[in-house]
Amino acid sequence: MTSTAADPYRVALEAEGGEPVSAGARAVHPPAVVTFDLSFVPAARRASVVADIHERIAREVRDAEPVA
Amino acid sequence: MRRTVRLIDARRPDRPYLAAALVRDFPAGSLAAVEAAWAAARARADAAAGPSGLEHGHWDWRNKVRAAQSGAYHLVAVEAEAEVQGLMAVDRRPRPARRKAADLLYVDYLETAPWNLKVFGAPWFVGVGTALLIDAVRLSLDGGLGGRVGLHSLGQAEPFYARCRMAAVGPDPGYHGLTYFEYTDGEAVGWLTALGELP
Numbered sequence: 001m002t003s004t005a006a007d008p009y010r011v012a013l014e015a016e017g018g019e020p021v022s023a024g025a026r027a028v029h030p031p032a033v034v035t036f037d038l039s040f041v042p043a044a045r046r047a048s049v050v051a052d053i054h055e056r057i058a059r060e061v062r063d064a065e066p067v068a
Numbered sequence: 069m070r071r072t073v074r075l076i077d078a079r080r081p082d083r084p085y086l087a088a089a090l091v092r093d094f095p096a097g098s099l100a101a102v103e104a105a106w107a108a109a110r111a112r113a114d115a116a117a118g119p120s121g122l123e124h125g126h127w128d129w130r131n132k133v134r135a136a137q138s139g140a141y142h143l144v145a146v147e148a149e150a151e152v153q154g155l156m157a158v159d160r161r162p163r164p165a166r167r168k169a170a171d172l173l174y175v176d177y178l179e180t181a182p183w184n185l186k187v188f189g190a191p192w193f194v195g196v197g198t199a200l201l202i203d204a205v206r207l208s209l210d211g212g213l214g215g216r217v218g219l220h221s222l223g224q225a226e227p228f229y230a231r232c233r234m235a236a237v238g239p240d241p242g243y244h245g246l247t248y249f250e251y252t253d254g255e256a257v258g259w260l261t262a263l264g265e266l267p
Contacts, residue, residue: 009263010085012232013076013195018186021197021228022124023219024157024177025244 069093073202075148076194086193088148090203094155096136096143099129102152109182116187123222124179132157132177141176144203146196154180154196158207165216166237167252172216173208175201197225201232202265205256215256220246233259 036053038046069092077086107128114125136143141157156178162171180196182188204217220243221229230236233256234249251259260266 009074009265010076012198012263013074014083015231016195016198016228018078018184018191018194019228020122020124020180020185020222020224021201022122022127022177022179022222022225023175023229024124024127024179024222025220025246 073146073199075146075153075196075199078191078194083194086148088146088153088193088196088199090199091145091147092142092203092207094143094145094152096133096141098152099133099136099143099155102145102155103129105151106182113182113185113187122185122187123224127177127179129155129179142207144200144207146199148193152181153184153193154178154200156200156204158204162211162213163218165218165252166248166250167235168216170216170252171213172218172250172252173204173211173213175204175217175219178219197228198232201229202260202263205251205260208251208256215251215254215260217251217256218248220244220248222246 038049041049070089072087073090074085075088076083110122110125110127114122117125132141135141136157140160142160144156144158145152146154157176159174159176163174164170165172178197178200181192184191184193184196201217205215208215208217217234219229219234220240223246226236226247226249229249234251235255237248237250239245240248257266
């Protein structure tokens with residue numbers, strides 16, 4: 001083993017020692033579940049409204065910069 | 069810009085220094101190649117880390133390509149033996165410090181290559197995170213920010229940043245509850261000076 005007594009740089013590197021050093025976003029992003037009340041929407045239009053919501057969410061996901 | 073930094077080659081019993089290259093302006097177009105090289109080993113490290121796994125086990129640098137290509141990040145890499153041994157993404161826009169009315173350089177992401185983690189038993193190269201953090205301080209000094217640096221540490225990495233003399237400001241409810249660390253007034257310059265990295 002190389003001496004570390006007079007080498008603070010080596011001491012600092014050895015202290016890192018293979019431990020994780022990760023900085024950034026957290027590991028888990030819990031999924032968000034949202035419930036929409038479509039009872040006021042005429043039945044014939046509900047499928048279209050749902051499609052619009054899906055499209056909007058897909059666009060947000062596509063355009064968003066992932067945080068991790 | 070490339071300059072030589074020293075790592076410890078932990079594969080050898082005498083643990084000699086190894087000359088590595090620190091690369092500023094690492095190309096965003098190379099992030100996919102880095103991820104391809106790291107992904108399988110990171111997954112194995114995640115599995116080997118026990119029930120809690122690695123907190124960054126899900127990371128994927130390909131998700132950073134667009135932001136890096138847009139110029140939002142300054143990418144810094146450490147290379148040795150023709151492989152990227154660590155990567156850091158630094159926000160090009162200075163942010164306000166938490167402990168002083170001044171701006172600082174913010175480290176968005178920092179990770180070492182999975183084979184440099186001791187979860188496999190023995191890391192290959194030791195000191196990659198230290199070399200990257202030293203360069204974050206240098207970037208801050210070069211940018212007139214006085215060595216001030218901020219980052220949010222994952223829980224498993226908090227002892228590392230504390231050892232590097234960063235001040236733990238505390239959990240940040242605005243950022244997933246991660247602990248925010250900061251070099252504010254002179255700590256970073258004192259740390260680099262103690263390491264012999266500054267005159």
